[in-house]
Amino acid sequence: MRSAPAPTDPDPVAEVACPECDAPVAVSVPDREAEPTVRPYVAAFGDHSVARCSAGHEFWVYYC
Numbered sequence: 033m034r035s036a037p038a039p040t041d042p043d044p045v046a047e048v049a050c051p052e053c054d055a056p057v058a059v060s061v062p063d064r065e066a067e068p069t070v071r072p073y074v075a076a077f078g079d080h081s082v083a084r085c086s087a088g089h090e091f092w093v094y095y096c
């Protein structure tokens with residue numbers, strides 16, 4: 033009798049577009065309900081992380 037594989041729960045990942053060149057960038061989100069919002073600038077509030085596209089553009093992703 034085989035045991036069923038445990039349900040995997042990888043970190044949810046969302047795809048956002050680079051604001052500079054529209055390249056798709058995968059960002060991890062803190063939970064699957066979070067909606068990543070791309071901002072070209074940093075604000076002093078909110079959960080955010082820095083993402084970088086394949087062309088080297090850095091931008092901020094906020095979760096609301």
Ligand SMILES: [Zn+2]
Pocket residue numbers: 050051052053054055085086087088089
């Ligand atoms: Zn880019």
